[in-house]
Amino acid sequence: MAWVIALLMLFAAVRLTLDRFRGGPQTVPAVRSSLLPPSDSSFLRGNFSVSPDGTRMASVALGLDGTSRLWVRTFSASGAQQLNGTEGAMLPFWSPDSRRIGFFAEGKLRTVDVGSTAVRILCEAPLGRCGGTWNRDGTIVFAPSIAGPLYRIPDTGGGVPVPVTSIPRPGSGQSHRWPFFLPDGKHFLYFVDWSTADDPQGNGIYVGSLDAGAPKLVSSELAGNVTFNAGHLLYGRDRSLRAQPFDLDRLQLSGTVVSIAEQELEQDPGFSHSEFSISQNGVLVFQSLADSTSTLVWFDGSGKELGQVAGRGYRDPRLSADGRFLAVSSDDARNGKHFIRVCDLARGSATRVSDGGSDESPVWSYNGDKITYGTFDGKSYHLEEVPVDGSGPPQLLVRGSAMRHLDWSSDGHLVFSDFSKGRPGLRVYSAADHQVMTFVTIGAEARFSPDGEWIA
Template sequence: MALTSGTRLGPYEILAPVGAGGMGEVYRARDTRLGRDVAVKVLSTLLSSDPDLKLRFEREARAVSLLTHPNICCLYDIGSQDGTDFIVMEYLEGETLAVRLSAGPLPLPLSLKIGVEIADALDKAHREGIIHRDLKPGNIMLTKSGAKLMDFGLAKPFTSTLGGVTPAPIPSQDPPKMGASALTLPYAPSTEHGTIVGTLLYMAPESIQGRPADFRSDIFSFGCVLYEMISGRRAFNGESRLSIVAAILEKDPPPMASLQPLTPVALEHVVLSCLMKDPEERWQSARDLSRELKWISAGVGLTRAPESTPRHRGKLGERLAWAVAALCIALLTWLGVAYWRSIQSVETRHLHLSLLPPLSTSFVPYNFAISPDGRRLAFVAAAQDGGTTLWIRSLAAGAAQQLTGTEGALYPFWSPDSRQVGFFQASKLKSVDPSSGAVQILCDAPGGAGGAWNNRGAIIFAGSTSSGSISGISKVSASGGEPQLVIKGSESNASIFWPSALPDGDHFLYFIIGSSNSRRNQGIYVGSLSSQEPKLISSEIVGNTQFASSRLYYVRDRSLMAQPFDVKRLQTTGPPQAVSRQELEVAPVFAHAGFSISDDGVVVFQSATESVSRLSWFDRSGKGLEELPRTGYRDPALSRNDSLLAISSDDDHNGKHYIHIYDIARGTSTRVSDGGTEVFPVLSPDGKRVAYAGNDGRTSQYIDVAATDGSGKLERLAASDFLIPNDWSAGGRFLVFMNIQNGASELDILDLSNHSQTAYAPGTEAQFSPDGKWIAFSGQKAISGEDAEVYVGRFPGPGRRIQISNHGGAQARWSADGKELFYMTNDKKLMAVAMDMSHGEPVAGVPHVLFQTRISAARTVLFQYAVSRDGKRFLINSTPSTGAAPLTVLMK
């Protein structure tokens, strides 16, 4: 029965009716206690008379009331008076998106703005364990303060587990629609009742088929809304319910560019990914989706889909014509006016593009190179199954070509004529001709750490000796042959990485990480193919450096810098200028930043502000279970009882990493470090302390220990060049850590009872067995990422080493009972080996593959996964199958 003005429902005084729907009436009311206007929905008799439905609604309403977000309509209260049940919400003034769309498509900037706001709202709901299940234009209100997501009447709470979500128990039949929006309009598409819950036109395939919905179902509905905002028509239409169902289950909507020719290609890709039939192929979080839309919004007007037949509609047609003309001018400037680019200062760079990876792949960090002519990009991409291959993409055409025979490729680099690409694969240096696809083996190159192709037909590369340490810089003919050592590593100049050719064909740049005996030797050097005497250019530059357009490019303090450089005098001639500020970081240990420069100054980089990986749980078959809600997490370490997770977290996506302790049972996170450079945490056996590595901004310097509850003071355990803690012994007395000096890694043992330090063995990534009598570790070659094997050695020794892996391995992890050992292969497969510990020394079984991972590492070194206590689940720092962070292109 309709309420009249002046009726009181508790403290709420009815002012006027607003609208009505099948589940109740909505009124504007006054909260007499707080003096504010609210929306009151009086629930239908159907809901109020069913005790089970009413109880469920109240429980879900309480969950929704916790959603505080600027783009979510707030639920204030729920109550009952004299048999009348009602809910109280934020009163919104504006119009629904459905009403706005009745006038046609929205301008692209407005569509992106609304899309970002609703994606952020969905992200908030999903992180709180709630899926909406009825996302549609009628449930989005456009207000002066922005878009508001409304009507959580069909919202389903999920049970949150370590930031992931798993469906709560589902009754045999869902309740009918329970509207909670401030306004339900009679001309908006109705919400279906009964077993199909939601609005058919925006419903995900799995919901139509009666399968449980999850947050990816919301993402499908969101894709339908995005499509409609941009194109002006619904993604799926039909003359009957049956034809609509058939369209959703079997058909793809027409490309948006065929309806709106200026639709950005990247936006088409985003919406297509939302509308994939299989939930596993969609965006896996609203947060990543929001970030993609923000990237597109920042560059809108620069990358557009090709225009077909132009539409002339008065002023609109004129504006479209001007937009197309502007696009053509931008492309001509990009591809044809190299001279203009070369004379501009660094600060005048203005064309900013985002490149997405091929569909269902993600970019492998640090593994891309722009061709010298600035026209093509070589990059390594990971497929959904974790396999990686080399691709070539034309920046002008946008098409990407996958090169067969390049599986597992690393660190691509171009020939000076931009016709061939060099790369490392399986301890070999190889080249490929993208036009023919022909791959050629040039020479052996174990532990390849960067290569460069000079204009005299020689390739210069960094490689390692058979012992695994970085040996220096070698050269080989571009047609192949026996490599010759040019720069030899020694005790005084430690590890050598990342050569880069200079234009005279003789000199090249390379980077040295100084040892503790000679820190002064660290920096960027110029070497020569005709002389053994290198020249120090700068001791302040840390990491890979490239020369282009009379400048040296490198990363300092997370900014890409360009500094004038005289190639004849081999010295800098002026102060550096920032090309891109606070967007890059230098990778730990390998001192490599993800950027590449063409000869005429086209810059490509991958931003550190948008992480490309996230921690995800998998079972022993490789099935994805759930993932932590945030990107920016890495270096996972579980406590012995699985109650705590230690991680290195880039919370603000600004390149600053802190150690966090996540309490799995309570769902809380505590930051325990404050330097912003902390990585590689390991938890003590009792879970009360965490050790981690920190650095001074140039190299890893120390190991600190903090209390996992955030109390007390930090304790400094050790300090040197590169120190990485690996594990605590079972009793907590010993800490094993990697001590990286002079290009090699040694495993050292720290006795915490007296702070004495002893060497254990050359190697990396060590972990004590559960009984503390053995240590599993990778051979020393693991520091170069190639040809390492996993061993088990007695602790404290002496005793022989027992080889566990047989075709390369790293990151060995014990099961909690010591009866199984896990490790990663070089091609990122997770392996398991049965261990019989009952014979005085371990007896290893035959290694077998559990599953192919997408572990986030160009090389599988340094722990990036953790094993649950029962050995049935694995938390892996994984690159996403789709939706990874794009590459950014900067041009003048």
Template structure:
């Protein structure tokens, strides 16, 4: 059965709204609501009656209904103040006010006459063959629609004594990682710890990122089955998101934004995205995405490709660093996103959740401070507070929060990049990854074969490591009492004694030693001061010295100090490599400044070369380039590489492969750079979620001090699935 009104057609068999033959996406509940109003036209239906039809036996806030009406009006282009199709009956409910007529296709069977009924005119209808009034069909159509919805929702239950749960009951179960695989995501600063996942709008499928074998892939798991399979062509993929019709996903891999159909077929490259941090796909086939890595707002592009255009612009006066994690609202024109100020991770300034508009870019509204991404479902804004997943009523018409926030789940996985490992479908399916406490890391000694020689100091959440050139002390980054107070500490290797070096109640991170082991340069973020590079004496004598500071939240992370003591290499907030001279005019200059991500620059011991990482080839690899340049450049790693470190004599260059294996590259002597093939030494189990150094090599190149992680991690924690989560409200 189909009913036409204006240019629109409701197809009840396909459960699809079309406009001049083009499908228009509606949430399942929105389709049911529009169907009820059309079939009962011109009768006004009360809010209470509609709520009971749509959510039978379940308490839901009235905002859920008004949000569905807002979605319908957006799909029909029907303004609330001058409606053509759906009008508000103030103080009562809603009614369909447009002209509508059934559509009869050639070959349709004639209507079956109804049994005669005394006194109501049914005999005349039977004689003429005319169909009954629309209202007489409504109970059957609505019942069928609700039955289909319930069948899709109440699929699985773990309760042995109750059988299949009723529609009003929430159902919860867990999903373990695939066999021989672990949840997670490709490691990079601020990401990789939380499970990256997304549930389809229709609630029938879940996609997640998992590592199996030698690569991360995106896996597909139907909610109603126990099997998950990797989606071909998604190697290295991260941060998946769904198309509105639940038939395809978008994701990031190889420095690109890509899409792929879940039924099969090759992925399609849509746009460049060097450091993709979230995407959202509207029913108008617009993809909104964060290209990264920093100094960028959101971009928009057609899902079929083309030239991206600017969707949001950074607020330079506020020192914003990047916009991430977009999420379209049901109208397909407005969206949530997270505005981040300051370096990752975490930033020194609170992040803000904003609402942007495709139609009026620049008129973005800040309405909540939260170290989180935000999504929308079933009349609520969904976000994280601490490790709790929260929901707060949100009105789509006014685009305002109202009421109080309440918890949906505890211990939800999240990352310093503000990503939250949770997703909610349009029909009430909630999926989230479980947070695992940040386990203390060990400083572990290895020889070149991977044999463990011992450990140094106590286990702690070390976030940076640097070995002094004289092999006597190790500088590490450690929290001192709170997350906002991070300092540089020194470990005396011979005596195994740890002592605090910096004492300011701010964030002092990323230590780098001077070649004579007498000084340490570090990044400093202190109250009421710009982020800066400072240096201090390694014996703790005297006050630290300011070397360089930038405007507001401009960041500079030191990574290398030249053997002659004259230059310091550092990474800027835009993820480029710059050099600070310590003599002469001391004016910084760019060494590697491209549209790509460059970081982790270290000087060769003999001076004429710098090793650094870049994703210019689509993945992060190690490169060596002449200094001061411009000059020759060579790729050193193969199939990915991070965290380069030179041997003290310059005859060997080490790095970590994509799977954490310690690699060694022989380097020839002479004025030109000549490198041999990379050779695997041992599996390091290194903690790599930072661009700072996480291992060090002794002067003779025979021992490695590595920041190692325990074997247990969030990758082993199962996903939690909650069907019909809205039934938990006020219960």
């Protein structure tokens, strides 16, 4: 899998475009090149970061042994350096002087010195999946879990992490993610997700501060990670990378939106992460949809490759009970919009059966005549079902917060992961009475046994 690197010198192209145009999003010209993973490795999706000085990129790659490790590539060099002692690494982020890298591994927040490769453990981060940021005073703000507030800790380690954001009410499943320090080193951007109607603070992009003061809402319409560069916020929206002027004094957006990469940005729906990183001097790396289309491959029990499934851009594969058909979530146009398709494996053909654009996690119904899947309409998540041949419109089963990882039992019960409380729990829907019950409060990616008696 290759990534695209765009060189935007000092980000001046954005400023010039904003000065000249006022009629809506404009495209910024860029010099583009591809980056390939290290030999005998593959990039781990969304796990890369450009150094603040724009000379290097840290990335996570999977080796042939299935272990992830940190690599550093200098853009002026042809190869990359593996950093020893970083096994299991995820989500790298740089120190302001471009000499050290923060990352998450094995339930802990760690740092590594690029020169000496010395690794330091800072603190526990049991579910560190939502990023960190580092200021010039040596303070790191990070998310230790997929739900809950952000914390701060000195880059020297020691002591207990201190919360710098707060969850609005007891029992809330709200998640605070993707912190990014603003130039003053005191304020930081972050994303609030998984809010419900009971939470006084809704989803959106906020500005927080190290003194844990009241957050300021920047936008309730934007989601995911945002960065600041040359007077602008950069963010992903509608599968495009965009920039908009941001007033550091008023801490608010203003001016015209500029499109840097239109309908090309890879985005992770699970944690609302857009796959891009930019240096202080405007070197931008993003994962391009055009260059990262997936292919499904058949393997036998020993791991030997047998062949490929016809078609590209497929994910979330689920075989029918008789093995003749395959349901997938398909990026038909390579623009990040996913629909459900049913592939006839013998004929090599595929039929599209949904039109939502955010459709994922297909599963065959208990009687095999329908496909159940999760979708998002921009406001709420749904579980829907549609006839296998696409002969009828989708029917709503369940409405709620993020719901994924579906499986039907033979007697008509649907188990799924529910993220309404932050950490995923398992719930079960009954086709007989259309009721939903909680199975376990913490759990995910469940599957029924063939006889329907057990859930793994």
